[in-house]
Amino acid sequence: MTGLDPLLVVEHLSVEFPTDDGALHAVDDVSFAVMPHETLGIVGESGSGKTVTSMAVLGLLPTRARVSGAVRFRGQDLLGMREKDLEKIRGAKIAMVFQDALTALNPAYTVGDQIAEAVTVHNQIGRDALATRVRELLTLVGIPNPSERAEQFPHEYSGGMRQRAMIAMSIANDPDLLIADEPTTALDVTIQAQVLEVFGRIQERTESAIIIITHDLGVVAGVADRVMVMYSGQQVELASVDDLFYNTRHPYTAGLLASLPRLDRRADKADRLHRITGQPPSLVFRPSGCSFHPRCPEARIGGLCTEVVPELREVAQGHLSACHFAQDIFGVERVS
Amino acid sequence: MIPEEEIRRTDPDLSRRMDTGGIIGTGLGAQAGVELGLEPGGGSGGGSGTGPVARSQWQLFRRRFLRHRMALISLVVLALLIVGCFGATFFAPYSKNGQDLLLGPVSPNGTHWFGTDELGRDQLSRLLYAGQLSIEIGITVALLSTILGTAMGAIAGYFGRTTDQALMRFTDLFLIVPDIAILALALAYFGQANITIILVLAGIFWMGIARVMRGQVLSLKEKEFVEAARAAGASPLRIITRHILPNTIGTIMVDATLAVAAAIITESTLSFLGFGVQPPNTSWGKMLSDAEGYVGTSKAYLLYFPGFAILLTVLAVNFVGDGLRDAFDPQSGRG
Numbered sequence: 001m002t003g004l005d006p007l008l009v010v011e012h013l014s015v016e017f018p019t020d021d022g023a024l025h026a027v028d029d030v031s032f033a034v035m036p037h038e039t040l041g042i043v044g045e046s047g048s049g050k051t052v053t054s055m056a057v058l059g060l061l062p063t064r065a066r067v068s069g070a071v072r073f074r075g076q077d078l079l080g081m082r083e084k085d086l087e088k089i090r091g092a093k094i095a096m097v098f099q100d101a102l103t104a105l106n107p108a109y110t111v112g113d114q115i116a117e118a119v120t121v122h123n124q125i126g127r128d129a130l131a132t133r134v135r136e137l138l139t140l141v142g143i144p145n146p147s148e149r150a151e152q153f154p155h156e157y158s159g160g161m162r163q164r165a166m167i168a169m170s171i172a173n174d175p176d177l178l179i180a181d182e183p184t185t186a187l188d189v190t191i192q193a194q195v196l197e198v199f200g201r202i203q204e205r206t207e208s209a210i211i212i213i214t215h216d217l218g219v220v221a222g223v224a225d226r227v228m229v230m231y232s233g234q235q236v237e238l239a240s241v242d243d244l245f246y247n248t249r250h251p252y253t254a255g256l257l258a259s260l261p262r263l264d265r266r267a268d269k270a271d272r273l274h275r276i277t278g279q280p281p282s283l284v285f286r287p288s289g290c291s292f293h294p295r296c297p298e299a300r301i302g303g304l305c306t307e308v309v310p311e312l313r314e315v316a317q318g319h320l321s322a323c324h325f326a327q328d329i330f331g332v333e334r335v336s
Numbered sequence: 337m338i339p340e341e342e343i344r345r346t347d348p349d350l351s352r353r354m355d356t357g358g359i360i361g362t363g364l365g366a367q368a369g370v371e372l373g374l375e376p377g378g379g380s381g382g383g384s385g386t387g388p389v390a391r392s393q394w395q396l397f398r399r400r401f402l403r404h405r406m407a408l409i410s411l412v413v414l415a416l417l418i419v420g421c422f423g424a425t426f427f428a429p430y431s432k433n434g435q436d437l438l439l440g441p442v443s444p445n446g447t448h449w450f451g452t453d454e455l456g457r458d459q460l461s462r463l464l465y466a467g468q469l470s471i472e473i474g475i476t477v478a479l480l481s482t483i484l485g486t487a488m489g490a491i492a493g494y495f496g497r498t499t500d501q502a503l504m505r506f507t508d509l510f511l512i513v514p515d516i517a518i519l520a521l522a523l524a525y526f527g528q529a530n531i532t533i534i535l536v537l538a539g540i541f542w543m544g545i546a547r548v549m550r551g552q553v554l555s556l557k558e559k560e561f562v563e564a565a566r567a568a569g570a571s572p573l574r575i576i577t578r579h580i581l582p583n584t585i586g587t588i589m590v591d592a593t594l595a596v597a598a599a600i601i602t603e604s605t606l607s608f609l610g611f612g613v614q615p616p617n618t619s620w621g622k623m624l625s626d627a628e629g630y631v632g633t634s635k636a637y638l639l640y641f642p643g644f645a646i647l648l649t650v651l652a653v654n655f656v657g658d659g660l661r662d663a664f665d666p667q668s669g670r671g
Contacts, residue, residue: 058567084571091569098567103560108582117578121570169568 005074006033007177007209008057008094013069015052015061015233023066024283026052028233030069031312034177039203039210041224041241043217043256047280049233050213054179058094059086073177092122095170099182101162105154111165112138112150118172137168140205141198160191164198171202178202179211184219196223217260221245229253232281232291235312239319249321251298252276290324298325400663407659410652417649421467430458432465433616441635450641453626462618463641469530469619470600471649476534477599481541482592486584488542489549490576494557504550507543515540515602516609523611533612537599545591552584586661593657597650604646620646 015027027049034040042050055061057071059078071078073094078086090096098104106114115134119125125133131150138146141164154162163183170178180199184192196219203210212223220227220241227244229237229252237250248254258274278295281287287294293305304310304324312322401407420427429449436456444451450459492503519536526532556562557580565579581588604621606612613622620642627638 060563060566087569087571089569090567096564096567098560098564100560104564106561106565106579106583108585117565117570118568121568121574166564169564172568 004035007036007038007074008034008211009070009072010053010057011070011072013053013056013071014067015049015056016066018064018066019284021284025233025286026065026283027056030230030233030235032228032235032238034209034211036176036209037203037207038226039199039212039224041220041227042211042213042230043215043220043227044230045215045280047232047283048230050215050230051181052233053230054096054181054211054213057179058090058096059083060090088122091118091170091175092173093175094177094179095173095175097163097166097170097178097180097183100186101159101166102154102186104166105162107154110151110153111157114154115150115165115169115172118169122173133172137172138165140171140202141165141168142194142201143168160187160194163187163191163195167195167198167202171206171208174206175208177209177211179213181213182215183212184216185214192219199223217256229256232286233283234291234322235320236292236322237320238312239316239321243316243319247316247319249315249319249326250323251296252292255295255297290322298323300325397663401659404659404662406655407662410655410659413648414652414656417467417645417652418471421464421471424461424464424468428458428461428464430461432461432618433457434461441638443634444637451637453638459623459638459641462623463620463645466618466620466623466642467645467649469613469617470603470621470646472530473534473537473603473619474596474600474649474653477537477541478592478595480534480538481595481599482545482588484538485542485545485591486549486581486588489546489551490553490581492546493550493553494572494576494580496554500550503546507546510540511543516605519602519606520609520611523606528611528614530613533603533606537602540602541595541598545588545595548587548591549584552587553580556580556583585664589657589661589664593653596653600646600650 010033011031013027013030014025016023016025018024030049030053032040042053044050052061052065056065056067057073057078059081061067067079069079073089076089078089081089105111109117112131112134115137116130119130119133134150135146138150143149143161143164149157149161154165157165163186167180167183170180178199183199184195187195199210199212200223202208210223212219214220224241226238226240228235229244229250231252237244237248237253239247239249244253245257248257255274255276259276261273276295281291281294287306289304289306289308290296290299290310293299296305299305308324310322310324312320313326315321315326424432434457436452439452439456441454441456442448442452444459448458448460450463452458453462488503488507492500492507518540522536522539523532526536553576562575562579565575570579600620603612603619604624607619607622608625608628613619615622618626623642624639624646627635627642630636630638
């Protein structure tokens with residue numbers, strides 16, 4: 001990272017939801033920054049707090065959620081901001097791409113009208129200019145025959161085209177930051193590749209920063225500059241994409257990487273993929289110490305792991321890990 | 337994006353042509369764009385001739401509505417009724433209140449197609465004049481109550497919490513008070529002008545649609561596209577009017593047409609009880625109540641014609657509403 005000011009700074013963000021059994025810690029003390037033009041990947045399994053983190057940034061959480069910490073966008077505090085002012089930022093400066101484009105598109109409008117709507121929420125422009133802009137956006141995301149396709153309804157689009165239409169809506173106002181929440185999860189691999197390519201093209205054209213949330217390490221490896229790994233609402237590792245893959249410093253990340261099927265590695269004796277044993281912990285009753293210790297192959301019983309919550313600390317240049325033994329375990333060993 | 341902007345700056349004529357394909361408006365602009373095969377902003381399109389034929393929303397709407405045969409017939413019937421009633425001065429063979437006491441009640445015949453009542457008034461003429469009021473009441477009451485109910489339900493459902501509680505308890509209050517009692521009181525208090533009847537009827541019809549709308553909005557607001565609209569920076573008002581309500585058009589349509597029927601019938605009830613339209617004015621309901629004493633006698637024709645007029649109007653309105661609902665639904669298949 002150069003001397004540039006970060007676009008988005010998240011500091012000690014925590015989100016709790018009150019439940020009958022006590023507070024559910026969906027996000028627990030997460031801090032990260034997004035630089036201009038950068039792509040940050042957020043990886044984690046279901047329920048690890050990826051989506052809640054991104055919703056908190058845009059202030060889209062339900063009102064019962066208790067949010068603490070700080071979210072600053074270009075120095076402006078987003079958490080304390082009035083709803084009216086937030087509306088001016090949402091969609092214009094920070095835009096969001098949703099996971100399931102079929103449900104995230106309004107079935108009552110044509111795709112063209114919806115993209116036009118995304119534009120007119122923030123800009124008053126004439127009808128002709130608007131129509132041109134809609135075609136331009138559809139062309140940019142690679143939808144053929146934009147004039148005709150704009151007249152069609154979401155249910156007449158294929159899955160990949162819907163996702164592209166969603167992306168077209170999100171970039172309608174040239175946002176500085178695009179948050180894509182599992183944008184390729186509902187798509188098959190070919191379409192997935194095409195959609196990811198669209199993100200790359202957009203970033204070239206509009207120079208926006210992208211936060212891409214996914215549970216697919218392959219996606220992250222392909223598009224992200226830096227990656228944050230989340231587990232049980234906490235961040236466990238944050239590193240550049242190469243460091244994360246080749247110089248892993250957290251047993252959870254290592255477990256995730258090891259569980260990927262790989263062509264270049266011989267299957268082990270039992271001919272099975274590696275798996276992380278056990279289940280993710282409850283977000284209401286978290287294990288003591290490191291929340292990953294019950295499943296961690298490296299956990300030292302009766303020691304630090306079960307007693308002390310590990311701090312996220314810098315274990316190498318620009319490489320943060322929340323493991324007590326980040327140095328010991330992974331200093332030598334390479335996962336590859 | 338930049339290349340097109342440059343084209344626009346350097347070549348205003350081309351820029352104008354690029355704009356021919358209006359996407360937002362009614363069909364004409366977009367059609368023109370398709371026919372010219374213009375593909376602005378990049379060359380990835382195949383131009384016209386490939387892919388599905390684009391039809392504007394208005395064209396689709398029209399096609400789907402025209403395919404709905406009963407709706408079409410009903411529309412014609414309704415149009416005839418409205419023209420006949422509101423043009424009664426031209427069409428009615430006799431004047432509205434012209435009496436012929438010597439004639440008395442006669443059965444339908446060549447001179448009096450629908451017969452006459454005990455005062456010798458031509459029933460066809462009276463039916464046409466009476467229709468003015470019935471149709472006026474039916475349509476305005478439906479419009480007013482639908483607008484009020486939709487607004488109340490949508491606001492309550494979208495904002496939830498205290499707003500919801502307050503608005504829905506207010507709605508309940510209106511629901512539990514006996515309609516006819518309110519109506520009678522209000523009409524006695526404010527006088528029996530037509531406008532009072534309309535306002536009072538609207539005042540007792542909006543609760544149904546308010547509750548239905550609240551339910552619809554409650555479920556729709558959890559949809560991801562509403563969240564997407566919020567993430568795009570749309571204000572609550574914009575989300576309700578532009579993202580949620582268009583998805584409830586079917587419900588609104590059905591409820592509005594039912595309200596037309598209910599209003600015409602309730603007005604009849606009121607007139608029957610003597611609280612509604614006052615003589616010499618008349619409505620279909622009033623004609624029914626006037627003829628009430630003839631049930632089972634040879635003069636029962638006095639009941640048939642206004643009754644049939646109400647039935648015809650209500651049915652026609654319902655069919656038109658049905659057709660509109662289908663035509664509004666983007667997923668009901670392409671014409």
